Amino acid sequence: MNIKVMVVDDSSTMRRIIINVLIQLGVPQENIADAPDGLDALGKLKSNTYDLILTDWNMPKMDGLHLVQNLRHLPKYKNTPILMITTEGGKSEVIEALKSGINNYIVKPFSPETLKAKIEPILKKFEQH
Numbered sequence: 001m002n003i004k005v006m007v008v009d010d011s012s013t014m015r016r017i018i019i020n021v022l023i024q025l026g027v028p029q030e031n032i033a034d035a036p037d038g039l040d041a042l043g044k045l046k047s048n049t050y051d052l053i054l055t056d057w058n059m060p061k062m063d064g065l066h067l068v069q070n071l072r073h074l075p076k077y078k079n080t081p082i083l084m085i086t087t088e089g090g091k092s093e094v095i096e097a098l099k100s101g102i103n104n105y106i107v108k109p110f111s112p113e114t115l116k117a118k119i120e121p122i123l124k125k126f127e128q129h
């Protein structure tokens with residue numbers, strides 16, 4: 001699978017869990033990049049192009065919401081699938097995230113199965129292109 005994926009979370013444990021799920025779903029490890037905060041991610045996302053972005057909400061320097069808002073202003077990330085992984089399960093937070101342009105969200109704590117279920121349809125769509 002030639003999809004390139006960016007994983008953004010300030011927890012290295014969480015990044016490892018997400019990356020492991022991606023590998024299990026068939027994404028080659030060399031196609032996966034990660035970042036510990038939104039600012040670092042934004043730089044990497046500008047210098048390379050990624051096809052799927054999985055981002056945490058609460059992070060230092062730049063949170064996931066601001067990352068998404070920044071990305072949606074860039075032509076190359078206008079329609080890129082973005083999944084928000086967050087502890088902010090409140091309805092208003094989720095609505096705010098959806099308005100800012102995320103495609104879907106996952107509330108922590110989650111099982112690897114839940115994450116797989118949300119990622120798999122996106123990967124399938126990508127493979128059909």
Ligand SMILES: [Mg+2]
Nearest residue numbers: 010056058059
């Ligand atoms: Mg966090």
